[in-house]
Amino acid sequence: MTVEYKLRGFTLINKRKDRRLEVDLAARVDGDAVIVKDISFGGMAIIAPDADLEFDDDVLVEIKPPNGGTFSLNATIVRVGADDEFGLRFNGLSSDAFRKLEDLQTGHSRRKRHSLKASSAGV
Numbered sequence: 001m002t003v004e005y006k007l008r009g010f011t012l013i014n015k016r017k018d019r020r021l022e023v024d025l026a027a028r029v030d031g032d033a034v035i036v037k038d039i040s041f042g043g044m045a046i047i048a049p050d051a052d053l054e055f056d057d058d059v060l061v062e063i064k065p066p067n068g069g070t071f072s073l074n075a076t077i078v079r080v081g082a083d084d085e086f087g088l089r090f091n092g093l094s095s096d097a098f099r100k101l102e103d104l105q106t107g108h109s110r111r112k113r114h115s116l117k118a119s120s121a122g123v
Contacts, residue, residue, distance in 0.1 A: 020045075021105050028062040029053065029075075029088075036063065041101055043075065043089040055080050061088065063100075071100045 025036040032051035036044055044061075053059065057077045064070050079087030093101065 023104065025066070025104075026064045030059045037085070039101065039104060041090075041093070041098070041105075043078070043087065045079075046086050046088060047084055048086055049084040051084075051086075053077050053080070053086055058091070059088070065100060065104055067103070071097055073097050 020038045020040045022038045027036050034046040034048040038045045061073045061075050062070050074091040075088040078089045
């Protein structure tokens with residue numbers, strides 16, 4: 001399912017391919033502390049009052065999920081907004097990063113769901 005945003009008359013249509021999840025996560029972008037405002041499999045929005053970021057910068061994002069640990073992603077700044085808000089697009093996801101984003105999106109990974117299904121089926 002693709003949701004699209006596009007201006008048609010006075011109607012805004014969402015062009016995003018991935019569902020965004022509103023979060024409040026601590027992260028670092030190129031070493032600067034930021035807050036992740038929302039995240040999807042395609043990218044995220046951050047609030048970065050102390051970061052020196054510009055449109056089209058390639059950055060390293062280190063996310064600290066609520067269950068502990070950290071994981072890193074490469075991203076590009078695709079939007080510079082007001083109030084120190086930036087939009088980032090992920091530049092490819094490793095399978096590990098995908099699973100960790102999936103954990104954030106659903107609360108549990110596909111691997112965990114499969115093992116739960118297998119254990120409940122007596123496998």
